[in-house]
Amino acid sequence: MMKLYPESALSQLEFDKVKFLLREHCKTEYAKQKTDHLRIHTKREYIDLELRQSHEFKLILQQSMYFPNDFLQNISKELKLIGISGATLSGEEFILIRKLAESIGNIFRWFDYERKMAFPSLAKVIEDNYYEKVIIEIIDEIIDETGNVKDNASDALQKIRMNLYRKRNELRRTFDKVLAKLAKAGYSADIDESFSTGRRVVAVFSEHKRQVKGILHGESDSRKTAFIEPEETIELNNDVFSLENDERREVQKILKELTGKLSIYAELLQSYLRVVGEYDFIKAKAKLAIEMQGEMPNLMDKAHIELKNAYHPLLLLYNKASAKPTIPVDIKLDETDRILVISGPNAGGKTVTMKTIGLNQMMLQSGLLVPVHPTSQMGIFKQLFIHIGDTQSIEFELSTYSSHLMHMKHFIEVANGKTLFFIDELGSGSDPNLGGAFAEVIMEELGKKNAMGIVTTHYLNLKVMANHTKGIINGAMAFDEKKLQPLYKLMVGKPGSSYTFSIAERIGLPTHLIHKARKLVDEEHFKLDKLLNNTEQNLQQLDKEKIELNRLLKENERLKKEMEAVMQKEKHKQQVELLKEQNKVAEDRIVYLKDMERKLKQIVLDWKKSTNKNEVIKNLQDLLFNKQEKIIVNKLAKKVDRKYKELNTNIAVGTMVKMKKNYQVGEVKELRGKRAIVQIGLIAMNIELDDLVAVEKLQDEEKHK
Numbered sequence: 001m002m003k004l005y006p007e008s009a010l011s012q013l014e015f016d017k018v019k020f021l022l023r024e025h026c027k028t029e030y031a032k033q034k035t036d037h038l039r040i041h042t043k044r045e046y047i048d049l050e051l052r053q054s055h056e057f058k059l060i061l062q063q064s065m066y067f068p069n070d071f072l073q074n075i076s077k078e079l080k081l082i083g084i085s086g087a088t089l090s091g092e093e094f095i096l097i098r099k100l101a102e103s104i105g106n107i108f109r110w111f112d113y114e115r116k117m118a119f120p121s122l123a124k125v126i127e128d129n130y131y132e133k134v135i136i137e138i139i140d141e142i143i144d145e146t147g148n149v150k151d152n153a154s155d156a157l158q159k160i161r162m163n164l165y166r167k168r169n170e171l172r173r174t175f176d177k178v179l180a181k182l183a184k185a186g187y188s189a190d191i192d193e194s195f196s197t198g199r200r201v202v203a204v205f206s207e208h209k210r211q212v213k214g215i216l217h218g219e220s221d222s223r224k225t226a227f228i229e230p231e232e233t234i235e236l237n238n239d240v241f242s243l244e245n246d247e248r249r250e251v252q253k254i255l256k257e258l259t260g261k262l263s264i265y266a267e268l269l270q271s272y273l274r275v276v277g278e279y280d281f282i283k284a285k286a287k288l289a290i291e292m293q294g295e296m297p298n299l300m301d302k303a304h305i306e307l308k309n310a311y312h313p314l315l316l317l318y319n320k321a322s323a324k325p326t327i328p329v330d331i332k333l334d335e336t337d338r339i340l341v342i343s344g345p346n347a348g349g350k351t352v353t354m355k356t357i358g359l360n361q362m363m364l365q366s367g368l369l370v371p372v373h374p375t376s377q378m379g380i381f382k383q384l385f386i387h388i389g390d391t392q393s394i395e396f397e398l399s400t401y402s403s404h405l406m407h408m409k410h411f412i413e414v415a416n417g418k419t420l421f422f423i424d425e426l427g428s429g430s431d432p433n434l435g436g437a438f439a440e441v442i443m444e445e446l447g448k449k450n451a452m453g454i455v456t457t458h459y460l461n462l463k464v465m466a467n468h469t470k471g472i473i474n475g476a477m478a479f480d481e482k483k484l485q486p487l488y489k490l491m492v493g494k495p496g497s498s499y500t501f502s503i504a505e506r507i508g509l510p511t512h513l514i515h516k517a518r519k520l521v522d523e524e525h526f527k528l529d530k531l532l533n534n535t536e537q538n539l540q541q542l543d544k545e546k547i548e549l550n551r552l553l554k555e556n557e558r559l560k561k562e563m564e565a566v567m568q569k570e571k572h573k574q575q576v577e578l579l580k581e582q583n584k585v586a587e588d589r590i591v592y593l594k595d596m597e598r599k600l601k602q603i604v605l606d607w608k609k610s611t612n613k614n615e616v617i618k619n620l621q622d623l624l625f626n627k628q629e630k631i632i633v634n635k636l637a638k639k640v641d642r643k644y645k646e647l648n649t650n651i652a653v654g655t656m657v658k659m660k661k662n663y664q665v666g667e668v669k670e671l672r673g674k675r676a677i678v679q680i681g682l683i684a685m686n687i688e689l690d691d692l693v694a695v696e697k698l699q700d701e702e703k704h705k
Contacts, residue, residue, distance in 0.1 A: 002040040002365060003383045005410060012386050013358045014314055018368070021291075021317075025284035029074035030277025035284070040365045042382045044301040050285075050367025052121035055296040057279075057286035058369065060119070068106035069279040071099055079273060081259070083266035088256040091147035094139050097262070097269060101135040104272045107279070125278050135265055142258050149251045157250045164243040171236040175200055178230045187212060189225045198244070199237045201227040285368055292316060294369030297376040303418055303452050304379030305333040305357065311371040312356040313363065327488040329356050337473045338452045339443065340492065341466040344477035349488040350456040351388060353477070354422045357454060358386060361420060381452075382418040385411050405438070412445045421446065421453035426462065436461045447471050491543075637663045644695040651676065657692040665695065 010016055023035045041047045060067055075096050081087040082097075089097075108131040116123045142153045151158050179202060182188040187208040195201065201217050209216065209226040215234065217227045229237060262269075288294065292313045309328040319326045327349070333340060342350045360370040364378050372378075387407045411421055426439045436459040443455060443462065447469070455462070466472040474494055478487035607613065640663045644656070651657060655668045657678060666680035676692060678685050 002042055002362075002381065004040075005383070005385045005414070006407070009384060009386045010362075012388055013355055013362060015359060015362050017314055018288075018359070018363060022284055022288050022368070025287045026280060027072045027284075028277045028280040029076070030274065031281035031284055034277070034281050038366050040362055041367070042365065042380060044299065044380060047365055047367060047380065048299050049121055049124065051296050051299065051364070051369065053125070053282045054285040054289060054294075054367060054369050056119045056122045057282045058289050058294075061283075061286050061290060067279070067283070068103065068110050069276055069283065070106075071103035071276045072280070073099075075100065076270075076273060079266060079270050082263050082269065085260075085263070086256070087259055088252060089259050090255065091143050091149060094143045094255075094258065095145075095147045098136055098139045098143070100269065100272050100276065101132070101139075103276055105131050105133065105136070107275070122279075122282070125282075126275055129271055129275060130268075132265060132268060135262065135269070138258070138261055142254060149254050153254045154250065157247065157254065160243055160246050160250055164240065164247060167236060167239045167243060171200065171233055171240055174233050174236060175202075175230070178202060178232055182212065185211075198241065199229055200233060201229045203227055289369035292369075293371045295372055295374040295376075296369055297364070297372055297374060297378045299364075300377055300379045302379050303381060303420070303450075304377060305331060305361075305420075305452065306377040307331050307357070307360070308373040308376045310356055310360055310373075310376065312352055313359060313371050315352065315356075316371055329353055329490050331357065331475075331490060331492060333452050337471060338450065339447055339466075339472045340454045340475050341443075341462055341472060342454060342456045342475045342477065342490065343458065343463055349477050349490075351424055352488070353490050354388070354424065354454050354456065358384065358420070358422050380418075381420040383414065383416070383420070385415070385419060385421040385453075386423075387411075388422065388424040408442050411451075412442065412449070415446055415449040415451040417450035419449070419451040419453070421451055423453065423455045426455045426457050426459075440465050443472065444469070640665060643698060645698050647694040647696055649694045651689060651692055651694055655694050656696060658695045659687065660691050660693060668692075 004010065019035055019038055022038075023032055026032045026035055041050075057067070073096055075093070078089060078093045078096065081089060108126060111119075111123050111126065142149060144150050149157065151161050179188060182202060182204060185208075187204045189203040189205055197217070199217070202212070202214075203225050204212050206219060206224055206226045209228060212228050212230065214228045214230040214232075217229060219226045293311070293316065294313075297307075308330055310331070311326055311328050316326045331340065331353075342353060344350060360372065361378065361381065361384070363370050365380060370378075385407075387404070408423075411423075415421065426442065439457065439459060439462055443465065446453065457463070463474055466474045473492065475490055475492045476494055478489040478491050640658060644658060644665060646658070649655075651668055651671075653668050653671060656665065657668055657676070658665050659678075659680075664680050666678040666685070668676050669679050669684060670677040671689075672686075674690075675686055675688050678687055678692070
């Protein structure tokens with residue numbers, strides 16, 4: 001368990017408030033008790049398991065999944081009685097035990113193979129347990145759903161209740177006759193009947209009580225009504241009363257035997273109660289995590305802090321309720337940089353930053369999810385020391401500074417490499433020069449002890465020391481000098497200014513007073529403070545430009561991805577079109593080959609049957625070479641159509657003509673009836689006019705069109 005100093009460390013870091021919020025989500029007494037005694041672990045396996053359990057239940061809640069942890073009653077006393085020899089539980093208590101066993105059964109059934117794989121840490125809660133269905137069977141054999149002992153729980157009880165049923169019926173019939181007789185005589189009062197010590201009595205007017213034979217049980221407050229047990233029902237009432245006593249004794253005997261039967265499961269039932277309490281506690285942690293935007297960071301088994309977007313849990317809840325923004329903290333402390341010195345103006349957020357780190361560390365080591373970015377890395381510390389604010393001791397008559405030194409003495413003596421410390425305003429309460437000197441020594445000694453922590457200060461010498469001492473780094477709380485407002489943002493790497501003169505100027509202090517104060521300050525000190533002012537403002541401007549540059553880079557990356565997606569889509573579209581065209585060509589080729597196969601088979605048959613082999617050979621040649629001719633002709637036709645245009649005119653000598661069959665072009669030299677002599681190149685051919693068509697050569701412009 002983590003060692004804390006001082007004892008008030010929990011309240012100083014407001015961990016008690018977190019525990020209160022967690023307790024509000026607990027439904028079972030077990031979970032509430034566990035919250036009240038919440039341990040801050042130092043062993044990695046415990047912390048890791050509890051964090052994972054909280055994280056897994058958080059996922060269940062966020063996905064609106066049902067988890068069957070419905071049993072919320074505290075029956076620890078009843079379960080202790082089961083283990084005591086001779087103890088007896090009531091029927092209602094057995095119903096509660098049955099509900100507990102039923103709830104455990106539902107939990108075991110919920111964890112099927114897939115859910116055990118999905119939620120392994122939650123499954124560990126029942127890993128060393130088992131579900132015993134006999135418990136419910138034993139109870140159901142004796143107790144009904146209302147908590148009463150069943151009639152057939154024993155032969156004796158069944159016989160008693162049967163006799164009791166008969167006697168009550170007989171009593172009811174007899175009593176009704178008596179009531180009717182008294183009503184007819186005018187003796188009975190308005191309420192007719194009542195019960196006295198479990199026996200049925202008739203209500204009669206007091207003036208007629210001596211006319212009614214029986215036992216007087218009493219009178220009303222007004223003395224107007226007397227309650228009499230008629231003599232006709234006395235014996236029957238005695239019988240009923242006796243049987244009811246027999247029934248009670250038998251029921252008590254049965255319940256005692258049932259308690260004895262379940263005694264062998266006393267420890268198992270107590271483990272069931274712990275299981276439902278444990279799941280209630282984990283559920284409470286998950287609910288709190290959702291409220292606080294809690295995440296599970298990377299856990300490291302060493303002293304290490306690397307927080308990204310870390311929020312103060314309570315401040316986050318408060319600001320959320322007030323619809324105000326909360327500024328997160330980014331910080332890294334490791335073996336190289338172990339101590340952070342935070343400077344800056346008052347009310348700028350230095351103390352809140354310290355508490356953010358400390359409270360989140362306590363929560364993490366308690367198994368609570370913390371409001372940080374999930375890529376954050378958090379280590380494990382065995383000691384946590386804190387010194388915040390005025391700790392003057394009246395009891396020991398110590399001044400503020402004396403008390404401060406007493407705390408620092410403990411820090412130095414006990415600190416080690418597993419210590420996390422927080423010191424607010426180190427060295428304050430004494431002369432600035434002397435206090436600053438002691439502060440340097442204290443910080444140097446803590447550095448030698450390899451302790452890790454945060455120090456806030458206004459002392460200039462500590463800022464200078466952090467700038468040149470290995471293992472110590474500067475940090476500053478950002479401040480808007482123009483608006484005179486703190487920005488509550490931690491900037492690591494450079495010291496901060498107290499903005500003393502800037503604040504004085506902005507609020508309107510007389511100029512001559514400000515100048516006078518400046519003269520009283522060492523010139524080098526003033527120049528350094530001014531330099532810190534300018535440096536901080538420049539860093540803020542650089543941060544803004546860096547954020548804008550990152551935004552533009554992300555936008556550029558987004559546009560690049562969109563362009564690549566469009567290009568990929570277009571490329572895919574082209575490939576699809578190409579495949580379609582290839583498929584079409586392939587289909588045409590298949591059709592052609594099938595037709596060719598059919599024709600070749602026919603030629604083979606013709607060859608076998610025919611006596612005229614030359615004709616078959618001619619058909620084969622036509623089949624094999626006709627296709628090639630068609631291809632050549634088609635290519636020639638396209639070529640000619642690009643150069644010549646057909647005319648709807650008569651053919652005469654000198655007309656340019658095109659042969660319809662082979663698409664050759666020539667000039668008509670002579671007409672001979674229905675035929676024409678056409679000059680095609682160097683050859684003159686005699687062709688029928690029907691096989692010719694008049695054409696003219698296209699101009700270059702028309703060809704382009």
